Amino acid sequence: MATDTLAGPAMLGTSTKARVYKNFIDGEWVESSTGETFENRNPADTRDVVGIFQKSGKTDVDEAVEAARRAFAKWRLVPAPRRAEVVFAAAEMLIERKEQCARDMTREMGKILKETRGDVQEAIDTAYYFAGEGRRMFGPTTPSELPNKFAMAVRQPIGVCGMITPWNFPMAIPSWKLLPAIVCGNTCVIKPAQDTPLSTYNLVRVLADAGVPKGVVNIVSGFGPQVGGPLMEHPEVRAISLTGSTAVGRIVGTTAAKSFKHCSLELGGKNPMIVLDDANLDLAVEGGLWGGFGTTGQRCTATSRIIVQKGIYSEFVERYVDRAKRLKVGNGLDETTEMGPAINESQLKTDLSYVEIGSAEGAKMKCGGNRLDKGEYQYGYFMEPTVFIDVDPKMRIAQEEIFGPVVSIIPCDYLEDAIEIANGIEYGLSSALYTKDVNKAFAAMRDLHAGITYINAPTIGAEVHLPFGGVKATGNGHREGGMGAIDFYTEWKSIYVDYSDKLQKAQIDRVD
Numbered sequence: 001m002a003t004d005t006l007a008g009p010a011m012l013g014t015s016t017k018a019r020v021y022k023n024f025i026d027g028e029w030v031e032s033s034t035g036e037t038f039e040n041r042n043p044a045d046t047r048d049v050v051g052i053f054q055k056s057g058k059t060d061v062d063e064a065v066e067a068a069r070r071a072f073a074k075w076r077l078v079p080a081p082r083r084a085e086v087v088f089a090a091a092e093m094l095i096e097r098k099e100q101c102a103r104d105m106t107r108e109m110g111k112i113l114k115e116t117r118g119d120v121q122e123a124i125d126t127a128y129y130f131a132g133e134g135r136r137m138f139g140p141t142t143p144s145e146l147p148n149k150f151a152m153a154v155r156q157p158i159g160v161c162g163m164i165t166p167w168n169f170p171m172a173i174p175s176w177k178l179l180p181a182i183v184c185g186n187t188c189v190i191k192p193a194q195d196t197p198l199s200t201y202n203l204v205r206v207l208a209d210a211g212v213p214k215g216v217v218n219i220v221s222g223f224g225p226q227v228g229g230p231l232m233e234h235p236e237v238r239a240i241s242l243t244g245s246t247a248v249g250r251i252v253g254t255t256a257a258k259s260f261k262h263c264s265l266e267l268g269g270k271n272p273m274i275v276l277d278d279a280n281l282d283l284a285v286e287g288g289l290w291g292g293f294g295t296t297g298q299r300c301t302a303t304s305r306i307i308v309q310k311g312i313y314s315e316f317v318e319r320y321v322d323r324a325k326r327l328k329v330g331n332g333l334d335e336t337t338e339m340g341p342a343i344n345e346s347q348l349k350t351d352l353s354y355v356e357i358g359s360a361e362g363a364k365m366k367c368g369g370n371r372l373d374k375g376e377y378q379y380g381y382f383m384e385p386t387v388f389i390d391v392d393p394k395m396r397i398a399q400e401e402i403f404g405p406v407v408s409i410i411p412c413d414y415l416e417d418a419i420e421i422a423n424g425i426e427y428g429l430s431s432a433l434y435t436k437d438v439n440k441a442f443a444a445m446r447d448l449h450a451g452i453t454y455i456n457a458p459t460i461g462a463e464v465h466l467p468f469g470g471v472k473a474t475g476n477g478h479r480e481g482g483m484g485a486i487d488f489y490t491e492w493k494s495i496y497v498d499y500s501d502k503l504q505k506a507q508i509d510r511v512d
């Protein structure tokens with residue numbers, strides 16, 4: 001029988017002890033109407049069943065949206081500072097549960113414990129930030145052009161928001177969406193990635209325990225066509241937020257447009273890190289490793305291209321490749337592991353296919369390229385950190401998002417040429433420059449065409465109170481994080497109060 005209360009992880013090699021997780025709809029943990037479930041397995045050891053989750057369908061989505069619609073009628077009237085107090089309480093609870101949430105996440109997603117602790121911390125940071133926002137949500141008051149008339153604009157919630165979230169930051173990214181949405185007075189239905197539903201479940205559980213009223217946050221697990229599709233098409237859903245691939249973003253964006261839903265898309269990246277001759281080389285090598293191979297290269301912000309000026313090119317390559325070869329690959333639950341597995345078999349196949357593509361295009365592979373499948377690796381989706389050098393900027397490995405541990409190093413002559421290479425892709429999420437020259441740093445901050453630029457740091461590591469998102473095919477102009485999220489989850493209402501006791505006509509009643 002499905003139950004929400006069986007405690008404890010699955011035994012290695014068995015699925016019978018795996019805990020069953022339910023959907024959360026209208027304040028109740030419920031089974032899917034389909035009666036079907038799916039397994040969530042550990043990508044570092046596929047014998048380990050992390051949990052059994054509901055394989056939901058349209059009926060479940062409809063019920064969740066209906067619960068959210070009903071809850072909205074009351075939640076929108078709760079004063080924002082009170083709504084925010086619940087989010088503050090959730091932050092405190094997440095701190096208590098941080099280690100367990102991090103371990104669950106490493107088991108279901110594969111990234112190393114240091115990083116999954118960071119992912120939970122990012123949700124905590126987000127909760128504190130938006131808890132404070134309950135007492136701000138500022139809007140302008142402004143003079144009216146007419147006497148005895150008052151003018152202001154206030155932020156109002158939109159209604160039911162649908163969220164479709166990815167597996168690479170399975171708690172942080174849901175928190176970027178859910179927390180500002182509910183502080184602003186909306187209600188939500190979230191569909192977590194099928195590879196990592198547990199971390200999103202853990203976040204929703206915390207929100208429920210912290211006192212979010214029934215129906216305000218609902219979670220429906222399952223797959224894109226059966227859950228994501230009905231969610232984005234549902235007429236009662238007034239806003240959709242997706243973090244995912246550019247291909248899925250195109251579908252969600254065009255679907256949302258048909259019913260004029262608000263739609264926020266955070267999509268792919270092919271993020272460049274430029275290293276100039278005057279850079280601190282030690283710093284650049286370490287930054288490039290962290291940016292390229294952290295999260296096994298599975299961040300939209302991953303450093304997938306390193307553009308190096310010719311004067312230090314060979315030294316950088318030698319040191320970078322030497323370090324990449326020595327990265328310790330393994331199960332993320334081992335504290336000494338530096339890089340975990342790919343999320344699943346199909347992602348691993350994609351990563352390996354780019355090894356072939358790069359080699360066929362004539363780039364030189366200096367290390368890596370192989371699947372690791374012997375001994376401790378035999379039950380997981382592991383591969384070696386892979387570095388291509390002398391990559392031409394137009395090659396597919398330098399143009400397409402791989403989402404794996406494959407880094408392309410591209411030589412350049414000077415900063416202007418590096419910026420042209422950096423910008424010469426369809427995406428524009430993150431970017432980085434290593435230099436000690438302040439003039440060059442400021443020129444790059446202006447000219448790198450991306451939503452994020454780092455100076456003397458790699459392309460990953462965004463903080464939650466700054467806008468997060470990108471230009472071109474990376475999104476549709478919205479930003480998550482900080483004020484960007486408040487802008488997305490509210491609609492402006494302009495209010496005019498005429499206390500003159502007569503009919504005053506704007507633009508018309510004036511003495512010229």
Ligand code: UN1
Nearest residue numbers: 169299300301460461462
């Ligand atoms: C992502 O790349 O998919 O900036 C999200 C970072 C993290 C979030 C990344 N704070 O690297």
